[in-house]
Amino acid sequence: MRRLGVVPYGEALALQRALVEDRRAGRVPDLLLLLQHAPVITLGVRGDGGRSHITATAERLAALGVEVSETGRGGDVTFHGPGQIVGYPILDLRPDRCDVHRYVRDLEDVMIRTCADYGVRAGRIEGLTGAWVGRSKIGAIGVRISRWITSHGFAFNVNPDLDCFDLIVPCGIPDRGVTSLQRVLGRAEALDQVEDALIRHVAAVFERTVTHAAPAPA
Numbered sequence: 001m002r003r004l005g006v007v008p009y010g011e012a013l014a015l016q017r018a019l020v021e022d023r024r025a026g027r028v029p030d031l032l033l034l035l036q037h038a039p040v041i042t043l044g045v046r047g048d049g050g051r052s053h054i055t056a057t058a059e060r061l062a063a064l065g066v067e068v069s070e071t072g073r074g075g076d077v078t079f080h081g082p083g084q085i086v087g088y089p090i091l092d093l094r095p096d097r098c099d100v101h102r103y104v105r106d107l108e109d110v111m112i113r114t115c116a117d118y119g120v121r122a123g124r125i126e127g128l129t130g131a132w133v134g135r136s137k138i139g140a141i142g143v144r145i146s147r148w149i150t151s152h153g154f155a156f157n158v159n160p161d162l163d164c165f166d167l168i169v170p171c172g173i174p175d176r177g178v179t180s181l182q183r184v185l186g187r188a189e190a191l192d193q194v195e196d197a198l199i200r201h202v203a204a205v206f207e208r209t210v211t212h213a214a215p216a217p218a
Contacts, residue, residue: 037080050077073152075142076172083160111139136179
């Protein structure tokens, strides 16, 4: 497990690609990367990747310092920024977890359990992915699985600036909202403590033992 602090999206993408190859070659064990991104809108691989769901002009995005990046993951358009914990599991699902549907449900379960730790009742919505509080998404999922090695993963809203989600139609779903622990609870939460909860639940859901926890760089 690695806690990386705030990482530019391009750097995180390159790191994931390298670690996927390392995992496939057996040079590293299963890993979980936890980090935050500088403000970025990311695109999936379906259709136009979600470009049509970016509602802000290029000029407005530039003025706000928000990048737009292609990803290679599934899903539609989403926003990442400070206050949102992004988890990138680099896992070999072989031999007994080779089920994409199950993997997505497991990531949802991690975020649902984390919400429960804070007294927030989250759940699933049939036909959609992610963790939901009522009609609002608190945790998004977009994954890539290459020969059963995973990358990309989940984004869990702790204390992000939710106004930034107005720059897009989040995940291409026009009739649903976005929320965060801060909005639901009415107070900000310590990111390191939420990371601790996510780590604990990833370990439990995926039946892994946390063997290394690197502190975020100063």
